[in-house]
Amino acid sequence: MINFSDLAEKYQTPLYIYDFDTITQQYEMLKDAFKASKAILAYAIKSNSNLSVVQHLAKLGAGADCVSIGEVRRALLAGVPKYKIIYSGVGKQDTEIKEALESDILFINLESHAELERVEMIAQELNIVARISVRVNPNIDPKTHPYISTGLHGNKFGVDLNTAKRMYLKAKNSENLDPVGIHFHIGSQLTELEPIREAAVIVADLVRTLQAINIELKFFDVGGGLGVTYDDEVTIDPKEYSQAILGTLTGLDMTIMCEPGRFLTANAGYFLTRVMYEKQNDEKRFVIVDGAMNDLLRPSLYSAYHKIEAVDNDGETSPADIVGPVCESGDFFAKDREFPIFKHNDLLVVYSAGAYGFGMGSNYNTRGRSAEVAIEAGEDRLIRKRETFVDLVALEKEYMKSY
Ligand code: LLP
Numbered sequence: 135m136i137n138f139s140d141l142a143e144k145y146q147t148p149l150y151i152y153d154f155d156t157i158t159q160q161y162e163m164l165k166d167a168f169k170a171s172k173a174i175l176a177y178a179i180k181s182n183s184n185l186s187v188v189q190h191l192a193k194l195g196a197g198a199d200c201v202s203i204g205e206v207r208r209a210l211l212a213g214v215p216k217y218k219i220i221y222s223g224v225g226k227q228d229t230e231i232k233e234a235l236e237s238d239i240l241f242i243n244l245e246s247h248a249e250l251e252r253v254e255m256i257a258q259e260l261n262i263v264a265r266i267s268v269r270v271n272p273n274i275d276p277k278t279h280p281y282i283s284t285g286l287h288g289n290k291f292g293v294d295l296n297t298a299k300r301m302y303l304k305a306k307n308s309e310n311l312d313p314v315g316i317h318f319h320i321g322s323q324l325t326e327l328e329p330i331r332e333a334a335v336i337v338a339d340l341v342r343t344l345q346a347i348n349i350e351l352k353f354f355d356v357g358g359g360l361g362v363t364y365d366d367e368v369t370i371d372p373k374e375y376s377q378a379i380l381g382t383l384t385g386l387d388m389t390i391m392c393e394p395g396r397f398l399t400a401n402a403g404y405f406l407t408r409v410m411y412e413k414q415n416d417e418k419r420f421v422i423v424d425g426a427m428n429d430l431l432r433p434s435l436y437s438a439y440h441k442i443e444a445v446d447n448d449g450e451t452s453p454a455d456i457v458g459p460v461c462e463s464g465d466f467f468a469k470d471r472e473f474p475i476f477k478h479n480d481l482l483v484v485y486s487a488g489a490y491g492f493g494m495g496s497n498y499n500t501r502g503r504s505a506e507v508a509i510e511a512g513e514d515r516l517i518r519k520r521e522t523f524v525d526l527v528a529l530e531k532e533y534m535k536s537y
Pocket of ligand 1: 178181199222284319321322323324357358359360393394395396397432436489490494
């Protein structure tokens, strides 16, 4: 049991807490599901990019799925071996491509024909052979929130099957490109297996077509997307997931790459915030807390549900909105949910905050970002300091005019 009151006292609020033992359990569960096959679990760093979190996963044997050169640098800094790092994203800059190639990571996932040409050119300049993979957009509806759906032709991600084929042909005939993998990722917070299986069937068929023309791919990258329980969602069983994927690869000898983010970190994380005020606007009850949308954006951006509990307050409840101090009506963590009447400084725990929480934070309203704390084997330790006002103005101050 995590002692939220002690941690809030020790590190102040708002505060992120990550239970590293939960991350370990989630990692081992997924690893175990793929134990019968060659597989690399490349942690999707964007879900929680704290260096200590990435380092913890690296120690367990995870690779890294990155979407910017900043994330590639984080992965390397945290000790992820370069041969387990992959790099995706629709808009990689020349400087990012160059650095990724020089870093000699496992492969770059290409998301357009234009990008393939850019990578070829840069590899030529560097006089090296770039290992590449193509992100295929299989046009499958993943049945998730539209903002986190990525596998339909209406989404900006990946390329259609015909373009993918053209790209592989071009790569095969290039002296500076080595096509080693194929990739798809149809969306995030997926709770149904069937769309993933359908996508895998389509992509595995393309692998066979390519094999027939002597393009042998080694890595079958199935992306991330495994959903977690925030409320009462029934999620995909990791064993069924691996079986469904392996079932589409009969006759093919490939290493499976998987890019889990949320599955590893979401339910390992807690966000602590204290009540400042209660207020009533006519019939409507608001609870104003010290955390805000700049700390945890998911409720505002996706109307996402996060379970919220009062610590040490089991008084009689009535419906309330839990809101932050930011000057936006969209700044809320919960709407019309039952909560006890609070006193000043009462503590709330926001659950499932380990993925896409801190990382999507901002300094809006000149609010410093929260501290982050790890818990491992019952011990807590700071893994990121709370930002101060000095941090917030550090990159601007010297540019002010001196009157
Ligand atoms: N691989 C690729 C290529 C991705 O685009 C993503 C997530 C992942 C892996 C990891 O997906 P996961 O296993 O975490 O579902 N901010 C949103 C989620 C955005 C996901 C973007 N891509 C949220 O808070 O729900």
